[in-house]
Amino acid sequence: MVDSLQKLALRLRGTVEFDVPLARYTTYRIGGPAAALVIPESTEDVVEVLKFCNDAAIPSLALGHGSNVLVSDAGFAGVVVRVGKGMDWLEEGVDGPEVWQAGAGVPTPRLARITARAGLSGIQRLIGVPGTVGGGVVMNAGAHRQNFSQTVRSVEIVDSDWKVRTIAGSEIQWRYRSSGIENAIVTAATFEFGRADPNVLERDIQRHFEWRRKGTPFDEPCCGSVFLNPQGAGQHSAGQLIDAAGLKGFRVGAAQVSQKHANYIVNLGGATASDVKAVIDGVRERVLAGFGVELQLEVRLIGDEEQA
Ligand SMILES: Cc1cc2nc3c(=O)[nH]c(=O)nc-3n(C[C@H](O)[C@H](O)[C@H](O)COP(=O)(O)OP(=O)(O)OC[C@H]3O[C@@H](n4cnc5c(N)ncnc54)[C@H](O)[C@@H]3O)c2cc1C
Structure with missing residues (x-):
């Protein structure tokens, strides 16, 4: 894949890097490596990359600022197309x-x-x-x-x-x-x-x-709201349910339900995707047991967490 991607890079205005830790590209500061990361500079670049991935049967994934994703610790075994600088006209x-x-x-x-x-x-x-x-x-x-x-x-x-x-x-x-x-x-x-x-x-x-x-805990790495608010008249917000379940401060490893906003799970420093996932699972269980509500994720799971 590296050889053919290097050839592809010559046809792009943007750049291609290999074995890139995605933690650098997410607001959670969490995530294992992408096999390759392309930073396109035009729509034509995006066309070239998707065509390449299709021909080579390599998975691709779009990423923006990574502010609504939890990337698995194993990373993403494909090409991440990071649409940001270069396409910011x-x-x-x-x-x-x-x-x-x-x-x-x-x-x-x-x-x-x-x-x-x-x-x-x-x-x-x-x-x-x-x-x-x-x-x-x-x-x-x-x-x-x-x-x-x-x-x-x-x-x-x-x-x-x-x-x-x-x-x-x-x-x-x-x-x-x-x-x-x-x-x-x-x-x-x-x-x-x-x-x-x-x-x-x-x-x-x-x-x-x-x-x-x-x-909101602006000073701690996070992805904003982790869960969608349950819809329907008279429903409590996800944050209210999590707070009412007594889960503010609930922690696994270095991931914790924020003390400031119960729908945020923050990275206290060095948290892994597995830590965050364990907090998510714990919150879901306790809210289901306490209120009969099945919380759905707003955050998008990337990598092997998708199957979790
Ligand atoms: C502190 C904080 C506060 C937040 N507050 C809010 C809020 O008030 N309201 C709110 O709605 N959200 C909020 N968010 C979540 C997040 O900022 C939004 O969902 C944002 O729009 C995600 O944009 P992104 O570029 O970071 O997308 P990413 O997180 O990079 O990606 C999110 C999803 O979109 C896909 N994607 C990204 N770019 C593209 C593209 N160009 N083409 C196709 N697919 C793409 C990805 O594959 C992924 O599935 C907050 C996040 C943080 C960290």
């Missing part, structure tokens, strides 16, 4: 002043900040979501009643047949923290924003940012 006013296009590697907080300053509303409350546009689309990331589904007009993807396609926002199967986009790499998204006074948007950002700063 931004084009303003592509179809009228309120319509902007962003490369999938643009950090969501950057998009939130720049559009708010330009007097464009719709994404400003995602200022504290530390992922990319690509990861945000795939996860339908959201906060404080704003989410990607509300502003995405269309998405450019490279599908599993390495065809570049544009999907209208209205065709995407948006759900709470999901878009139904699987087996494809998002390369860009077009957004349609509303209009608002930049000062009002700045105050909105400050208010939500302050709320977040107080309520």
